[in-house]
Amino acid sequence: MIDIRHRISDSATAQTNNGLDKGHHMSKRAKLAQDMEFPPEIEQPNVYPLSWHRGTEKMEEIYEASLREFWDPMALPWDTFDVSKYSWEEREAIAYWWTILSVFDASAPPVFAGAFIKTYEDHEEDAVRRCFFSVTKDEQNHEQVCGLAITKLLEHPDPITYEPKTDLGKRLQKNAKWLYYNGARYWDGYKAAVPKYSLAVLFSSFLMGEMGAATIFHQMAAGAKEPVFEAAFRNIGRDEGRHMAICLTLMQRDYPKISDEDKATVTKQIRAGYLFLSAVLFEPPEEFWDIPSDFIENQRAGEAVAREAGFFVPEYEAKKENWRKAMLNLKSVLDKYDIPFPAIPEVGIDGQEVTDIDMEDIIPVF
Ligand SMILES: [Fe+2]
Ligand SMILES: [Fe+2]
Numbered sequence: 001m002i003d004i005r006h007r008i009s010d011s012a013t014a015q016t017n018n019g020l021d022k023g024h025h026m027s028k029r030a031k032l033a034q035d036m037e038f039p040p041e042i043e044q045p046n047v048y049p050l051s052w053h054r055g056t057e058k059m060e061e062i063y064e065a066s067l068r069e070f071w072d073p074m075a076l077p078w079d080t081f082d083v084s085k086y087s088w089e090e091r092e093a094i095a096y097w098w099t100i101l102s103v104f105d106a107s108a109p110p111v112f113a114g115a116f117i118k119t120y121e122d123h124e125e126d127a128v129r130r131c132f133f134s135v136t137k138d139e140q141n142h143e144q145v146c147g148l149a150i151t152k153l154l155e156h157p158d159p160i161t162y163e164p165k166t167d168l169g170k171r172l173q174k175n176a177k178w179l180y181y182n183g184a185r186y187w188d189g190y191k192a193a194v195p196k197y198s199l200a201v202l203f204s205s206f207l208m209g210e211m212g213a214a215t216i217f218h219q220m221a222a223g224a225k226e227p228v229f230e231a232a233f234r235n236i237g238r239d240e241g242r243h244m245a246i247c248l249t250l251m252q253r254d255y256p257k258i259s260d261e262d263k264a265t266v267t268k269q270i271r272a273g274y275l276f277l278s279a280v281l282f283e284p285p286e287e288f289w290d291i292p293s294d295f296i297e298n299q300r301a302g303e304a305v306a307r308e309a310g311f312f313v314p315e316y317e318a319k320k321e322n323w324r325k326a327m328l329n330l331k332s333v334l335d336k337y338d339i340p341f342p343a344i345p346e347v348g349i350d351g352q353e354v355t356d357i358d359m360e361d362i363i364p365v366f
Contacts, residue, residue, distance in 0.1 A: 047117065049123035063134060065242055069238055076145075091154065093302045095150050096176065098146050103176075107187070109139045114194050115206075138242075159173065168298075171298040178295060198262065200258055205273040207330060208326070212322070214240040216322060220312055255337040274327065275357060
């Protein structure tokens with residue numbers, strides 16, 4: 001990551017300057033070992049721990065579960081999924097749902113890879129590092145499933161350059177382009193946030209995505225008619241549940257000593273996470289998402305066709321209720337540590353008012 005590279009080159013420059021002070025030539029690294037019995041302290045953060053500390057036993061259990069529950073997206077029963085029994089409108093509508101999901105899941109592997117590097121920089125416990133690696137891999141599986149479903153449905157590996165065959169398909173592709181444009185805006189903010197915040201602060205928004213995601217995938221697995229989707233949603237839902245456990249375990253470890261400043265950041269991040277993840281778990285709020293005025297109407301039309309075709313997507317009220325419950329669960333976790341919860345009037349939750357949130361300053365992931 002950019003920030004890490006800056007730090008590496010800064011410390012390399014510092015070492016070279018030291019060398020110069022001692023009268024060595026710039027092109028040669030100072031040979032400290034000739035003057036010192038032991039090497040100097042290594043400047044921190046350094047990405048290179050030489051330690052395998054244990055502490056949070058729960059993390060070992062979660063990691064073991066991740067090995068036991070590991071699955072291969074290619075090994076799902078794709079051959080039972082006969083797309084020819086669906087109309088093109090239905091195929092485009094179902095592919096659109098997978099596209100919405102992929103707007104979130106395709107950013108998750110690099111996002112977690114960034115967090116994974118941070119666990120090394122912070123010299124985190126051995127099992128914490130392994131757990132973050134497992135999340136990175138899981139998220140790549142989720143993204144791969146999105147790709148397999150979209151490619152099979154559209155007979156094209158990319159929903160953005162695909163040529164829609166129906167009027168609904170055209171409307172949904174316009175939506176997809178706007179979603180993708182919006183999602184792409186948070187990457188720079190995320191890169192800036194990772195070195196700035198402690199893992200404990202980053203976790204608050206991770207947890208929120210996982211809580212909402214675990215619920216929706218379990219429901220979609222229960223409602224799925226196609227065996228391949230049923231299996232995919234069941235596996236993805238189980239993964240998200242594990243990710244939730246990783247976040248919760250780390251919060252339990254770190255939140256008892258969280259600073260007031262970090263508490264305020266968590267409150268703000270929860271509100272930002274709500275606005276961001278609403279696009280997949282509920283409906284994108286227009287004051288935050290830069291979307292055209294017919295977006296919601298197009299999305300509802302697409303979901304209606306997908307549902308008619310037997311692809312289960314929760315209805316508006318059900319999504320709202322899921323989302324409200326996920327927020328209340330998160331609130332009960334944060335209440336334990338006296339972290340103020342933001343107001344989420346959209347789903348009827350009172351709290352601290354948080355305004356002025358922009359796509360550029362959010363950390364949430366899925
Ligand atoms: Fe995921
Ligand atoms: Fe996840």
